[in-house]
Amino acid sequence: MNTDGLDLLYSDVEDDLRAAVRDLLADRCPASAVLARCDSDTPYDLELWRTLQVQLGLAGLLVPEEFGGQGGSAREVGVVLEELAAAVAPVPFLGSAVLATSALLDCDTADGQVAGLLGRLASGESTAALAVPLSAAPGGAFPQGVEADAHGALSGRVTSVADATVADVLLVPAVGPEGPGLYEVAADAPGVRISAATPLDLTRPIADVELAGVRATRLAGGRIAEAAVDRALLAGAGLLASEQVGVAQWCLDETVDYLGQRRQFGRVVGSFQALKHRLADIWLEVVSARAAARAAADALAHGAPDTAVLVRVAQAYCAPAAVHAAEECVQLHGGIGMTWEHPAHLRLKRAKSSEIALGTPGRHRAALAALVDLPPAAQATGRPAVTA
Amino acid sequence: MAENGPDAAEVLRRVRGLLDAYDPGSTERLEFLRARFDAGLAWVHFPPGLGGLGAPRALQSVVDAELAAAGAPDNDPRRIGIGLGMAAPTILRYGTDAQRERFLRPLWLGEEVWCQLFSEPGAGSDLAGLGTRAVREGEDWVVTGQKVWTSNAHNARWAILIARTDPDVPKHRGITYFVCDMTDPGVEVRPLRQITGEAEFNEVFLTGVRIPDTLRLGEVGDGWRVAQTTLMNERVAIGGSPLPREGGMIASVAATWRERPELRTPELHDRLLRLWVDAEVTRLTAQRVRQQLAVGAPGPEGSGMKLAFARLNQAVSGLELELLGEEGLRYGDWTNARPDTVDFYGRDAGYRYLRAKGNSIEGGTSEVLRNIIAERVLGLPSEPRTDKDVAWKDLPR
Known part of the structure; x- marks a missing residue:
């Protein structure tokens, strides 16, 4: 497949958007504030989220203008995610403006219920979460954890849902008598219990959602519901690559700064060739990751025919690149990088958690194998190996 | 002193003498430990009068095994590792008689941390x-x-x-x-x-x-x-304790693999086996280093052991989180506790992953260890040094 049609650069509009988000975060999201929140009962900065939603209009970035959104695309969302991840900003952007919004956009937007919810998300009136485990990968089976009864009431349990504790609306995939469906549930409806879990990634809280006979509205059914959930996970996986680029770039910049100042053995530590080479390797991974992430974002924005390939490639490459950059950031800072006070650990936790989120690199490679006709080796028994 | 010290039979005779005089079942713990120290069975390679017998160091494991088999209490070495592993050898080598007399006994007994x-x-x-x-x-x-x-x-x-x-x-x-x-x-x-x-x-x-x-x-x-005496002993302590096959960090990921078939994929299987082989080979290398030490011919391989274990621990714990998938998104407890010892194994995989990051920093970074290998083992020239002949007060900082 020829990829000449992909635009891998940032447009002027995207550069302006980045600058606006970066300025806001520099002002409102300093490292000390993020760290203090990690130890508090209010892990999210909802005032910051409110500003991002309303003032910058980012909650409705993916939502078409006819529903009150910005009519942007995955390209702009990718830029925002790079900045939010670099600052590890504790806002539910991924859960609400990416995962839940993408799922809604693949439902029938002519449906009044769907359109209404899109409008509320775009205006910042509502925040939503897609009730799947954050580790769910695209291409998997439709989630079976929640059942709908004949009256459309939902019961079941979904664990490790990103951004659920601050959502007022849950989009719940459930299986009913008529097959799969995607349901809208008010987070404060009777029978809903959302309990925060202890996350490895302190700046992306997760929660377990329990539903006991909860009244729900069906937004989509059958194939449409299945496709909406799967496409949301695919978009999420592709855009998570932009987060990973943001984290990796922050780790590189921070480490270059530190090694340019820290002195040991009477010289600047960054003058040691062995360390310079390690940073040069990280740099190469970051620029490569950026190309892969931009390709996925551009493909998602335009519905390119090989979008699935580019998303799988981006996740398979960017997830380990971010982990590597964050691990090197901690190591090359030495002891100070191991302390709670230093901001490096929050990026390490984000990077490692993101490697599991929306499919591990191994799962993405296995899915890629089928897409590019590189089937796994047959087992010695002659049976094909089981792929993930 | 080892050449003139008692042999294995003599050491064992002394262990039996201690056990006859102080029945571990009925002797108070500290009283038993004091008697053990005074019998020269604390650290047999130390000199007589300071808890030792001037015996070969290798005989200590014989003593420890005999006493453990008899149900004798130990001095909780994990709690007092810095004293035993670093302070004691330094005091022994450089201390005055008065310092050795004053410090070594309460140190070994754990009365003074x-x-x-x-x-x-x-x-x-x-x-x-x-x-x-x-x-x-x-x-x-x-x-x-x-x-x-x-x-x-x-x-x-x-x-x-x-x-x-x-x-x-x-x-x-x-x-x-x-x-x-x-x-x-x-x-x-x-x-x-x-x-x-x-x-x-x-x-x-x-x-x-x-x-x-x-x-x-x-x-x-x-x-x-x-x-240097202290630091050499620290690195030996970090890289040197014997492990059984599939011991250490690889144990929990192997257990998870066996118990949780739903987590398995061919890709993870291949990576697990690669790390299993690395763990086994690292363990065998450590065993070989100990054998070289026991016959009095320490090899340069010892310098690499801490480096090898740091790399292995980090790779294995990183894989473990990926294998766990959704569970790997969770952490046990972020509470600001103050533990007295480091326990990798009673904790969650996220803790192991994060704590293992310190393995390549504490007790000599992996970068410093690579320099030691390159310069002292391989004999390569050192980086140009500008700080060796300058007064400390004149160094840039």
Whole structure:
């Protein structure tokens, strides 16, 4: 497949958007504030989220203008995610403006219920979460954890849902008598219990959602519901690559700064060739990751025919690149990088958690194998190996 | 001294004598440990009178096994690792008779816990660049400075300390080694919270701490050489404890693989087996290093063991989180606790992953260890040094 049609650069509009988000975060999201929140009962900065939603209009970035959104695309969302991840900003952007919004956009937007919810998300009136485990990968089976009864009431349990504790609306995939469906549930409806879990990634809280006979509205059914959930996970996986680029770039910049100042053995530590080479390797991974992430974002924005390939490639490459950059950031800072006070650990936790989120690199490679006709080796028994 | 010391049969005879005189079943723990020390069975390679017999070091494992089989109490070595592994060999080698008499027995018994005041915020890999000052005042030294990454400082009675006594000579030559009383009013210990959420280490602020000259170890200005004994023993302690096959970090990921078939994929299987092979080979290399030591022919491989275990621990714990998938998104507990020991195995995989990151930093970074291998083992030239012949006070910082 020829990829000449992909635009891998940032447009002027995207550069302006980045600058606006970066300025806001520099002002409102300093490292000390993020760290203090990690130890508090209010892990999210909802005032910051409110500003991002309303003032910058980012909650409705993916939502078409006819529903009150910005009519942007995955390209702009990718830029925002790079900045939010670099600052590890504790806002539910991924859960609400990416995962839940993408799922809604693949439902029938002519449906009044769907359109209404899109409008509320775009205006910042509502925040939503897609009730799947954050580790769910695209291409998997439709989630079976929640059942709908004949009256459309939902019961079941979904664990490790990103951004659920601050959502007022849950989009719940459930299986009913008529097959799969995607349901809208008010987070404060009777029978809903959302309990925060202890996350490895302190700046992306997760929660377990329990539903006991909860009244729900069906937004989509059958194939449409299945496709909406799967496409949301695919978009999420592709855009998570932009987060990973943001984290990796922050780790590189921070480490270059530190090694340019820290002195040991009477010289600047960054003058040691062995360390310079390690940073040069990280740099190469970051620029490569950026190309892969931009390709996925551009493909998602335009519905390119090989979008699935580019998303799988981006996740398979960017997830380990971010982990590597964050691990090197901690190591090359030495002891100070191991302390709670230093901001490096929050990026390490984000990077490692993101490697599991929306499919591990191994799962993405296995899915890629089928897409590019590189089937796994047959087992010695002659049976094909089981792929993930 | 080992050549003239008792042999295995003699050592075993003494173990049986101890067990006959002090029945482990009915003897109070500390009383038994004191008797063991006085019988020379604490550390058999130490000299008689200081808990040893002047016997070959390899016989210690025979003693430990016999006593454990008889149900005898031990001195809880994990709690007092710094004293046993670092302070004791240094005191033995450089201490005066009075210092050895005073410190070694309560140290081994665990009555007095020790910590190590070496690293500073500005002196990590370049430990010899340390800036904590010790100034002579009459019969005392007055010490002021900041130390960091001090395990057990909050429990310690004594510390081994290196400080700068002469800033006018090159950095390696102006350091002196002391024993510091941690109850001195000028010692302030603050917990240092780390990436795992807990505070396993401390920062220690020294403000006008008075140390009598009688607590100096070795000559004035010879502290760097004395510290080498301590550091060599630290790295041996980190890389050297024997492991069974599939012991250490690989154990929990292997157990998860066996117990949780739903997590398996061909890709993870291949990576698990690669790391299993690495773990086994690293274990065998460590065993070979111990055998070389036992026959009195230590090989250069020892320098690589800490490096190998750091790399292995990090790779294995990273894989474990990926294998766990959704469970890997969760963490056990971020509470700022103050543990006395590091336990990798009773904790969640996220803790193991984060704590293992320290393995390539603590006790000599992997970068410093690679330099040691390249320069001392392989004989390659060192980086150009600008700091060797310059007075410490004139170094850029």
